[in-house]
Structures are given as structure tokens and as C-alpha cells.
Amino acid sequence: MTLLQATAISKRFGGLMALSEVDFTVAPGEFVAVIGPNGAGKSTFLNVLTGLTLPSAGNVQFDGRDITRAPTHGRIRAGLGRTFQHGRLFSRLSVLENVMTGAAIRTDRSESQLREASLGMLDRMGLADEAKRPIDSLSYGQRRMVELCRALACGPRVLLLDEPAAGLNSGEVELLMARLIALRAEHELAVVLIEHNMGMVMRLAERILVLNFGCRIAEGTPAKVQSDPAVLSAYLGEGYNNARD
Amino acid sequence: MRRYDSLIIAAAIVVLGGLLSLVLADYRLRLLNVSVISAIAVIGFNFAFGLAGLISLGHAAFVGLGAYTLAILTTALGWSPWLAIPVAILVTTVFAGMIGYPLLRLRGHYLALATLGLNVSFTIVVTNWITLTGGTNGISGIPELRLGGFAFNDERRFLWLGLVLLALCAAFAITLQRSRHGRAMMAVRDDETAARMTGIDVTRVKITALCLSAAFAALSGTLFAAHVRFVAPEDFNYAHSIIYLAMLIVGGEGAVAGAVIGAALLTFLPEWLRFLGDAYLAFFGLMLLAILVFLPTGLVGLTGRLRRLGWGAKVERTP
Ligand SMILES: Nc1ncnc2c1ncn2[C@@H]1O[C@H](COP(=O)(O)OP(=O)(O)OP(=O)(O)O)[C@@H](O)[C@H]1O
Ligand SMILES: [Mg+2]
Numbered sequence: 001m002t003l004l005q006a007t008a009i010s011k012r013f014g015g016l017m018a019l020s021e022v023d024f025t026v027a028p029g030e031f032v033a034v035i036g037p038n039g040a041g042k043s044t045f046l047n048v049l050t051g052l053t054l055p056s057a058g059n060v061q062f063d064g065r066d067i068t069r070a071p072t073h074g075r076i077r078a079g080l081g082r083t084f085q086h087g088r089l090f091s092r093l094s095v096l097e098n099v100m101t102g103a104a105i106r107t108d109r110s111e112s113q114l115r116e117a118s119l120g121m122l123d124r125m126g127l128a129d130e131a132k133r134p135i136d137s138l139s140y141g142q143r144r145m146v147e148l149c150r151a152l153a154c155g156p157r158v159l160l161l162d163e164p165a166a167g168l169n170s171g172e173v174e175l176l177m178a179r180l181i182a183l184r185a186e187h188e189l190a191v192v193l194i195e196h197n198m199g200m201v202m203r204l205a206e207r208i209l210v211l212n213f214g215c216r217i218a219e220g221t222p223a224k225v226q227s228d229p230a231v232l233s234a235y236l237g238e239g240y241n242n243a244r245d
Numbered sequence: 246m247r248r249y250d251s252l253i254i255a256a257a258i259v260v261l262g263g264l265l266s267l268v269l270a271d272y273r274l275r276l277l278n279v280s281v282i283s284a285i286a287v288i289g290f291n292f293a294f295g296l297a298g299l300i301s302l303g304h305a306a307f308v309g310l311g312a313y314t315l316a317i318l319t320t321a322l323g324w325s326p327w328l329a330i331p332v333a334i335l336v337t338t339v340f341a342g343m344i345g346y347p348l349l350r351l352r353g354h355y356l357a358l359a360t361l362g363l364n365v366s367f368t369i370v371v372t373n374w375i376t377l378t379g380g381t382n383g384i385s386g387i388p389e390l391r392l393g394g395f396a397f398n399d400e401r402r403f404l405w406l407g408l409v410l411l412a413l414c415a416a417f418a419i420t421l422q423r424s425r426h427g428r429a430m431m432a433v434r435d436d437e438t439a440a441r442m443t444g445i446d447v448t449r450v451k452i453t454a455l456c457l458s459a460a461f462a463a464l465s466g467t468l469f470a471a472h473v474r475f476v477a478p479e480d481f482n483y484a485h486s487i488i489y490l491a492m493l494i495v496g497g498e499g500a501v502a503g504a505v506i507g508a509a510l511l512t513f514l515p516e517w518l519r520f521l522g523d524a525y526l527a528f529f530g531l532m533l534l535a536i537l538v539f540l541p542t543g544l545v546g547l548t549g550r551l552r553r554l555g556w557g558a559k560v561e562r563t564p
Contacts, residue, residue, distance in 0.1 A: 071446070076444040084439070090440075091436075092435055092499070104428070151443075
């Protein structure tokens with residue numbers, strides 16, 4: 001059974017094919033990573049899935065419905081969630097209020113229920129003490145965690161994370177991994193992770209999609225992808241060579 | 246404490262305004278009425294500009310539409326003003342919703358220019374549709390507001406009515422601002438894309454903000470018409486839109502208290518500074534500039550800044 005399905009997605013920016021006929025599926029509760037060198041089209045792919053850009057060709061289905069042209073807010077209400085590569089919080093709202101905007105997706109919640117649900121989420125992510133603080137007083141790592149809380153507060157069934165570990169120190173990365181693992185154990189939450197941190201990808205992902213110049217060059221289990229010659233030459237090869245140096 | 250802010254501000258408006266109504270006289274009372282009427286419009290403007298970030302320069306057109314609707318309904322059709330007020334608010338809100346759909350596709354400077362155009366068009370229409378609006382002669386003979394035997398027909402009595410309405414508007418605006426709807430508006434202004442990604446329907450939030458701002462503007466307009474009992478095109482030209490903007494920026498955008506303080510200050514300032522003569526405009530311009538540069542959150546931002554200083558000191562002490 002698939003929850004999210006993208007079929008033959010292409011996206012053209014002028015003369016540049018940012019995505020060429022990419023197929024992709026996510027099952028409920030699955031953990032999939034999307035990797036690829038800089039400019040491979042990973043963020044563009046998330047933009048197509050969330051409706052920030054419309055694909056030039058192909059279609060996207062979520063929970064059996066065609067959402068290729070659905071507005072972004074509709075997809076979020078249907079059960080998609082996303083964080084951004086470069087962190088996007090509401091700077092005039094406090095930490096708690098940021099998360100409450102996400103929780104407000106449930107219109108049946110009263111103001112105090114919104115507050116409680118959001119505080120609970122912050123608490124689980126170790127941010128309870130920061131609830132009242134303004135965003136500009138947070139560290140970079142804390143901001144990324146607040147953004148994750150905000151996305152989670154929307155109660156997604158598929159969570160799309162665009163390089164959540166970028167800019168975090170190694171301790172924060174460990175914490176992030178532990179929390180993602182805990183979250184998945186509690187809810188049936190599927191995660192699509194875009195990440196350059198290979199250690200994190202190999203430890204968390206059940207399946208990996210590799211993009212290069214907008215094309216799918218490999219897909220499979222971490223073990224299979226790691227030994228795929230196309231991947232080694234396009235992407236991991238450099239990484240491993242660098243690691244060996 | 247934050248929970249009771251709306252009650253505190255409403256009480257402050259009624260008590261402070263009530264006291265002033267007893268000690269002030271004549272012309273000052275009239276200015277206070279003008280302040281109260283403007284404050285209602287600026288509270289509305291805060292939804293569009295302060296919260297949702299819609300740079301509108303046509304707010305006076307909404308005030309004017311409310312005022313003219315009341316004037317026409319009460320004079321040409323002989324309606325009771327109490328009936329005409331809600332109808333005027335409804336007409337203006339529906340109008341804002343209708344123009345909102347095409348207008349809010351524009352952003353930033355383009356929206357500013359388009360709303361400025363809307364205001365200029367409004368002035369042209371009311372100046373030239375003489376059979377309906379009386380053209381430059383305006384509409385006179387608007388009936389006074391009365392409750393049973395009590396007529397709000399002098400400055401002091403009208404002020405009491407205005408203060409009660411302003412207090413209700415302020416309390417309502419604060420409650421709304423602190424609700425999910427207010428947060429959604431601020432989210433849209435801070436980052437539209439991130440707002441979409443939290444399930445917010447950005448277009449709907451913007452239109453709601455514009456309609457709310459128009460509804461408050463219309464109430465302000467009907468009070469203006471019932472206070473002066475006369476309306477003319479120049480009372481609602483684009484210069485007034487700019488004054489509403491200045492009031493909100495001076496008081497503090499994003500804050501209801503700021504809207505009220507800014508409206509009162511900019512209404513009384515020309516009086517206090519009358520000795521400056523023609524130099525007043527230069528002073529006014531410089532003051533606006535200084536506030537934009539040094540106090541971007543307006544006068545109410547001063548309190549927040551002081552609070553944050555104390556808070557920052559506490560953070561520094563933790564190891
Ligand atoms: N709005 C746009 N207009 C034109 N070109 C774009 C646009 N968005 C992305 N691109 C281009 O599409 C290609 C893919 O970009 P994308 O951001 O999806 O890569 P990425 O895989 O996320 O890279 P990174 O790892 O650096 O984040 C790049 O060449 C980029 O310059
Ligand atoms: Mg990217």
C-alpha cells in the first residue's frame with residue numbers, strides 16, 4: 001500500500017531540467033531518504049510534492065487522491081508536513097505561538113487545547129523552557145527543532161524534511177536522530193529525509209532514492225545503494241574517497 | 246496578565262476618556278471625538294497592515310464608503326441611523342471582499358499603488374455622482390444619534406458613545422489578534438510560504454484581514470458622519486489614508502494600544518504645535534522619520550524594549 005505516490009515527475013526551469021521523470025512512493029510509516037549532490041533537484045522535488053511549484057509533467061497522489069494541482073494548504077490539511085532547508089519560522093511570533101499556528105490546523109481545538117498540544121510537542125522535543133522566548137533569541141539548532149515541532153503539530157502522516165541536520169553540531173544531530181526514531185515508534189509517521197549527512201541517512205533510512213541532475217540514478221536499501229556503481233561515481237564515491245583521506 | 250489585556254485596555258479607554266470628557270471643553274472635546282473616531286479606523290487598519298502586512302493606502306475610501314452609505318440611507322431614504330450603521334458596515338465589508346480578490350494578487354508596492362488608486366477613484370466618484378452624493382457640496386442634514394429621549398447631540402455626549410464603541414472595538418480586536426486568526430495573519434506577513442506549509446489558506450487570511458479592516462473603517466465612517474452630520478469628498482481623500490498609516494506607525498503597528506495612542510497623538514499634535522506655524526509639517530516629517538529609524542515598533546514598542554532589556558540581563562547571568 002502506498003500513501004504518497006509521485007509518477008513521472010518532470011520540472012523544467014527554462015532550459016534546465018531540474019527533475020526528469022522521477023517516480024517515487026512512500027508507504028505508511030516508511031522512512032525514505034532522498035540523496036544526491038548539490039543541485040540534484042531534491043528541494044525542487046519536495047516543492048512539487050508540497051505544491052510550491054507545479055510540475056511540468058507527471059502527477060502526485062496522496063492517500064488515493066490526485067493532488068498534483070492542489071493548493072499547498074490543502075495538502076498540509078490532508079496530512080503532508082514539511083520543514084525547509086533554510087529554516088523558515090514566523091519571526092514576530094514566540095516559540096509557542098509558532099507551534100500553535102501548526103496545531104491550529106485542527107479547527108475543533110480551543111485556544112487552551114492548542115496551547116496544551118503545542119506545549120506537549122515542545123516538551124517532547126526538549127524545548128519546553130523556550131516556549132515563551134522570541135524566535136530571534138534562539139540558537140540555530142533550536143530554531144530548526146522549533147520548525148520541526150511546528151510541522152509535527154500539524155499532525156502529518158508523511159513528514160518531508162529538507163536537510164534538517166544542516167548546521168547542527170554532532171550532539172544536536174544525535175538528539176535529532178533519537179527524536180525522529182522515537183516519533184516514528186509512537187505514531188505511524190512516514191518520513192522523507194533529504195540529507196547530506198550520510199551517517200544519518202544510513203542509520204535511519206529503510207530505502208534510499210538517489211537523484212543526480214534531476215534523474216533517478218538508483219533506489220533501494222542502504223546496502224544496495226552504497227554498492228551501486230552509478231551512485232559511487234556520482235555521489236558517494238567522492239564522499240568515501242574524502243572520508244578515506 | 247496577558248489574558249486580561251483586552252479588558253484592561255477597554256477599561257483604560259472608558260475611564261481615561263471619561264475623565265477627560267469631564268475636564269476638557271469645547272474644541273478639545275471635539276478633537277477627542279475625532280481621535281476616538283480615527284482610533285476605530287486605525288484599529289481596523291492594524292488588521293490589514295500591522296498583522297497581515299498588506300500595504301494599503303486606500304483605507305480612507307472604506308471610511309468614506311461607510312460614511313456616505315449612512316448619509317444616503319438616513320437623508321435620501323429616511324432610515325434610522327441605528328439601522329443604517331450595520332448596513333453601511335455590511336456594504337463596505339462586502340465591497341472590500343469583492344475588490345480583495347483581484348487586488349490581493351498584488352504585493353508590496355504594487356498593492357500600495359493599487360489601493361491608492363482605489364482611494365483616488367472613490368474621491369472622483371463621490372465628487373461627480375452628484376445626484377447621489379451631492380458632489381463637492383456633500384450631504385448635510387444627517388440626523389443625530391439618539392437613544393430614547395437621550396440625544397448624542399453635543400461633543401461630550403457623543404464622546405461617551407464613541408468611547409464605549411472604541412472600548413468594544415479594542416477589546417474585540419485584541420481578542421481576535423491573540424487567537425488563531427490573529428496568529429495566522431501575522432504568519433502570513435512573516436512568511437507566506439511557511440504559512441502555507443502550516444495549512445494556512447493565505448488568500449483567505451488576507452481577504453479576511455482586508456474585510457475586517459474595512460468593517461472597522463466603515464464603523465468609523467458612520468460615526469464621523471453622525472458626529473459632524475455632514476460628509477464631503479475631501480474628508481476621505483487619500484491624504485487621510487496616509488494619516489491613518491502614520492497614526493499606526495507612530496503608535497506601533499501590530500498593537501491595538503498603539504493604534505489608539507497614535508490616533509490620539511496625531512490628532513492633538515497639530516494643536517499642541519500650533520506655535521510652529523508652517524514649520525509644523527517639517528517637524529512632523531522629521532518625527533515620523535525618527536520613529537521609523539529609532540522606534541520601528543512605535544511608541545508602544547518602547548515598553549517591549551524596556552521589558553526585553555530586563556529579560557536580556559537575566560539571560561546573560563545564566564552560565
Ligand atoms: N525557482 C527556480 N528557478 C530556476 N531554477 C531553479 C529554481 N529552483 C531550483 N532551480 C534549479 O534547479 C536545480 C535543482 O535545485 P534544487 O534546489 O532542487 O537542488 P538540491 O538538490 O536541493 O540542492 P542542494 O543540495 O544544494 O539543496 C538547481 O540547478 C537550481 O539552480
Ligand atoms: Mg536543497
